[in-house]
């Protein structure tokens with residue numbers, strides 16, 4: 001009977017019962033596929049798709065520098081795609097942060113009503129389809145797009161600029177998509193910043209710049225770190241933006257993985273690539289947890 | 302010119318309200334704070350105490366007037382370039398820094414070398430009774446300890462002036478009294494002027510060299526605690542500081558007669574004095590006369606007698622309905638039984654202890 005249990009163990013049982021559906025869902029649809037992927041990434045690709053059940057480390061080798069001598073020489077193209085993806089994701093984080101951090105301060109100082117209205121505006125893009133929103137950028141950036149037409153008409157340039165299908169276009173698209181993801185955590189920590197601390201710093205003789213570096217920045221850093229993670233991880237694996245705005249020229253990890261699974265039908269290699277993305281994410285999350293575990297308690301106080 | 306550490310000349314500030322009106326927080330206020338003085342700002346909520354402090358520290362920009370600190374015009378200087386530090390009511394300790402880093406912040410900002418900084422931090426923490434706590438985090442401290450860190454942080458760089466905005470209001474009564482004594486001792490030890498804000502008149506009277514009573518953005522009276530209490534400049538000060546019985550009426554040859562006919566004697570009574578005035582009798586100045594003692598008195602109907610330990614507080618009304626409060630020392634408790642039974646009391650007073658407030662000097 002339930003009444004025989006101590007309140008603590010009863011609470012634990014209730015919690016376990018409540019969590020069961022979630023846990024089951026994750027076990028079946030997340031851990032399961034993950035295990036399959038890890039296993040697959042160490043198997044050899046079948047000749048016509050599928051896998052052969054032999055241990056085969058060269059999936060990782062093709063990325064990291066020891067290709068299977070039976071098939072090919074080592075080609076650094078994969079590691080360069082990997083690095084470029086890291087670079088684009090990092091630029092995306094920096095650019096979204098540059099937009100969102102000042103904006104968060106402006107919005108946090110508004111009246112309650114205007115604040116809520118601004119937050120609503122920021123979430124508004126979620127109501128429109130991602131693909132539609134990205135294709136709008138195609139219309140804006142392409143050779144005969146609005147920007148080029150305008151520049152040509154005003155005589156600033158005499159030949160259309162190559163705006164679309166560049167790394168820049170990808171970063172632009174990514175920034176556009178990920179701004180709300182960066183904004184929310186950054187705003188949350190800016191919003192709860194205690195301004196009397198800023199006053200105290202000014203009062204003790206620290207000028208605006210030092211006050212920013214010593215007080216405002218450290219106290220809002222959990223939001224910055226959270227936003228950076230939330231943007232960096234999906235940006236690294238994103239394949240929609242490079243597919244639409246990068247054309248065939250610029251490839252990111254997401255596209256490469258998609259290609260391996262859907263066109264090249266090399267599931268083991270696709271899995272190995274996916275595991276590379278995953279390990280970068282794990283390292284970042286690990287660092288984040290360690291850092292916030294140490295500092296978060298002080299900052300949230 | 303007076304050798305003052307802070308001087309405000311015609312300081313004025315109004316704030317707009319959301320309803321489109323405006324609030325006068327400082328009304329053309331003049332103030333001089335002496336060197337090495339403990340000055341307290343006392344006044345009801347919303348009278349402009351915080352605004353006055355912030356005008357001095359630079360967080361509130363004046364609409365008009367000037368602020369001089371140690372003779373230098375600081376009106377247009379930003380807060381971080383004024384030789385003034387503040388102890389905030391909420392302490393405002395930096396949560397991401399240790400006690401030592403918090404305390405040394407002003408020195409760090411001023412570019413003091415690390416070893417010298419640590420030495421000074423240790424000395425000032427010792428001064429406020431927190432020796433050896435450099436490594437703690439603010440959230441690991443009790444309220445009283447946080448208060449001390451805030452104090453240490455504000456005095457470590459030896460400002461010319463320390464502003465304290467109700468620093469003790471979050472502490473419990475015992476701790477507050479201990480801190481009052483410590484603050485006063487610290488002030489004379491450091492030789493820095495303190496401007497201290499409080500709601501608590503007891504605190505103001507016990508700690509200060511001078512008290513400024515504020516109301517409606519103006520200084521009603523600026524004087525020593527004793528003078529504020531014994532010789533209030535106007536009715537507002539009389540009622541705000543301490544309990545009081547005020548009788549308003551016309552002066553007439555050594556008496557003040559109210560419109561209802563209550564008559565209060567006072568001494569000395571220069572014959573030339575006449576016109577409208579208020580007579581103040583503090584509750585403790587009433588006494589129950591022995592048989593045959595000839596003093597002026599008021600007869601009252603007793604409504605309530607409250608025992609407060611060292612004395613009885615007697616609430617009554619005169620025949621014409623004027624409320625009177627008297628404080629009868631517990632040593633005279635033998636009269637209390639009689640009074641309780643009769644529900645009447647004859648409250649005597651010494652006419653020399655009656656303080657007259659002339660209405661033409663009334664500030665409000």
Ligand SMILES: Nc1ncnc2c1ncn2[C@@H]1O[C@H](COP(=O)(O)OP(=O)(O)OP(=O)(O)O)[C@@H](O)[C@H]1O
Pocket residue numbers: 316317318324325326344345346347348349350351352353500
């Ligand atoms: N930033 C502001 N905006 C609008 N009105 C303000 C502002 N600061 C103060 N006031 C108004 O100015 C008046 C004086 O305020 P102040 O904070 O100086 O009072 P105070 O004496 O410190 O009161 P308390 O004892 O309650 O702290 C008040 O009526 C207040 O409403």
Ligand SMILES: [Mg+2]
Pocket residue numbers: 350351352
């Ligand atoms: Mg205040």
